[in-house]
Amino acid sequence: MDPWKSAQDVVRCTLCRTSMAFMYCEICHIHLCKDCVETHLSDSSKVHNVVSLKQYLTTLNYPKCRKHPTKQCELHCEQCDIPVCAQCISGEHLGHKPVDIFQNFDIKKEVLQRELEELEKSIYPKYKEIASNIPVQKADLSKNSQKLTTVIDKQGEVWHREIDTIISNLKSIVEEMESKHLVILKKQEDEITRTISEITQTIAELKKILNSKDVCLVSEYKSRNAEFRRLPPKLKVSLPNFRSEKIHTDQLIKQFGSLSALSFTIEEQDYSMSPQGAKSSPPDRSLMDVPQVITAIDTGYEYLYGVTCLNDTEVWTRGNEDMMKLFNQQGKQVKSIKTKSGYVPTDISVTRSGDLVYTDYNDRTVNIVKNTQVQTVIRLRGWSPRGVCSTASGDLLVVMDSDGDKQSKVVCYSGSTEKQSIQYNDKGQPLFSSGHYKYISENRNLDICFSDCGARVVVVVNQAGKLRFTYTGHPSTTKGSFDPRGITTDSHGRILTADYDNDCIHILDQGGQFLRYIDNRHLQFPRGLCVDTRDNLFVAERGTGKVKKIQYYK
Template structure:
């Protein structure tokens, strides 16, 4: 009996061999009755054969799994191959004829096995596609928490050391002051004792003088003088003993010191449960990821065949009705345009330049709208600090609230659909990343040294490597950060003061940015690392004041200019 190859073995083979004797063709079909693979020719013969024409033949991937061979305990020569629905037990065909099974209904055990096998295969698939990956994400989340906890605890220990050092310094300071006070006390006491010592010196001198006088009187011839004078000796001066200071020990304990210093406690907060993605979300994400991989492969294949042309060719021009000047341009996948002007007019046109929609917005000279990969348009409202979405059926819905930050430029990622928004508030500026659903993911405002990265992020785009490229008018620079928010480089033009406006990137990773002055305006072409390649457009090509640029999926460059409602399309890749 031919053994059926497993899925892994079949995948490792160049192809699955037909199960018909002496046939070596690709067995792309499978007979569920004979349990063997068949090539296309043998399948046709199988269906024509009177003995096998009723057999169920399916593509190999949809085959039934063969019932494992199990001998009947009561009839060792028979295989167990049927199932008694009433008794709920598997039997051989001979057992089914017994009296206890008379009138019972039976199912083909192989069908039941195939159903159960498919069910378990489905469960196994869930393990591989959902449970394992999701659990791994949770495990990674725990590892991140471990790193974060270690970081937090090390920071706490550093704070403890700093606090202890501060307390030591205070102790030293107080001790120094008290020692100084003891020296003052000592000096005062010593001066008092010195004064008493002088008092007794003076008294001793007085006694000596009195002694001399007494001796003189005793030596006189005329003793009568002894009776004429009265001998009076001053009493001994009284002095007081100093009261020595007494050191009283401070009354403190380990607990007192502990109270002086900070403490570490776990807040009385209920732990937040880790979020487990539902299976439906993972399945949807997998499909989306597969689609993105296919698109990425297409772009990669295209990238290998594209290069810069030696010259720029004008392809077509659009006159956009309803706008006074073409300050910013967004191109949908369908080729339809969205163009805005300084007065807040936002107009959609078809491929022939016919107006389809017109919306009054609060925007002006910023790149405040962007087309998404899903066919929507997203635009900002600076008066209300909100971001709106327009769906293909022209329904406008509020999408994101930006609080007290004023949204300026906006861009929808072609990599994952994230929304990048340049914002301003007072004298501060930042770039915020939102998910497709509008959830805030990332805020970028300062570099590693704490310096402000942005001043006026009016136009923003994302390169193929995930770099965030922002045209910052008041910084006179294109500021480029990697997807983690680390500053990579800034491009500040070629010689003269740089006034950047519209910015976009292409499938090769080039950065294209408008530079507008009263003297000479250009569209500068940079490589992925900020190296200047050329002035891809200049007054020589008829460009006067380019403000908005955009590259479509066909690698066409759309350029909108101030002072005209015309959008010109160029081909610069070949």
């Protein structure tokens, strides 16, 4: 038996390939038996470092350089993300940032450890959970199919009974018509039979008279020929027939009943570990049956358009003036900032660092207020900004329309640098209508939520800009009556949007399913929305000029 192919758990010498290897050359990366060590060291063309195999397996070793086989990689090039030797650093990696390879090793092991923990504790259990739900879905599918089959059979029985009844009624009518016809025919038959008998009798009498010499009989005979010449009336009968109707299958299906179409919706599932930059999910809380208005702040605007939270005690507002006002929750104005251009601000938001940011549609700018000083960070050409929001990563999402309101898109900016543009779906069709009011918010799972007043729809895309779903209002409402304006999200990933025409707020879950209303008992023409860190809702009422703080969680 070949000793190299037997006992595969034993490490064999790389040189002789027969003896067990107890040594290892860290330079040449080969296993050696004791007898071959001296032979290997005799090669003076290379520097060798032979250690015991146990020491090699329990001690971190420098990898061999791919470019320079006689060198060991004691460094790691961060820029190229590969191990390098000293000769590499002074050569093609000159100017790159090297770190100690064991330091990089420790960092990467930490990353690998986190990945292992994520796989074991989060991803694997999630897949197991999803997999375990499939048999349940199969069982539900089978039950539903059986239920549908039973309902269809019952409907078939109803139809069969109706058809049997129709057939029976038609047969009864046929029998009744036949009976009536037979009575008439029998009466006519009896009358004709009686007349024939009388004619036969008359013929016999005439023959008797003609053969007789009795003058009296001839004189007394009364002719009946005139009577018999009146033939019985001819009975014209229009026999009934059956006219079958053409079967229209489409109409039959409509009358019988139909199955709703089988539909599949691909919905992204929430992952238990939040992506980098996303907010972690707080413990689930129940929505209140009847939300409560806690406070109402009179802003003094004739028309109030928007509100955004600076913190849990103060909110910025905008209205039909070039002045943006900061109020505390006692209703006191704390600060005011005038727009740089003198135009009315189009939308407002607050950055992660607490700076006010506003868009100026007429001036084509996006501006940030730092220490009461207005700084223009983005100036557009051919486009004008509308809605704006600050993301978890500190970027800005800006909704904008092209000149002439022919196109609309969402652009993500890091400072004044454009990072991403979102405009079309997978079929190359526009995601948003052009013109009209537009509001935007980032959800805790990094979805981008967009209310499109012109199209009367809420559009939600994921972080990559791929369409997740659209919402056009509760199915029970009249089509086209949904009028979305301000939009915001809370710590549970629920989406809230103001329905301006219907004086209410729609609350949706993260997947776009309607949960409930905050109805018109509390609101008048709601326009702007925001929530604080405690999930209190702030609503800007256009007509009253008030900001209402509403508690909607228990």
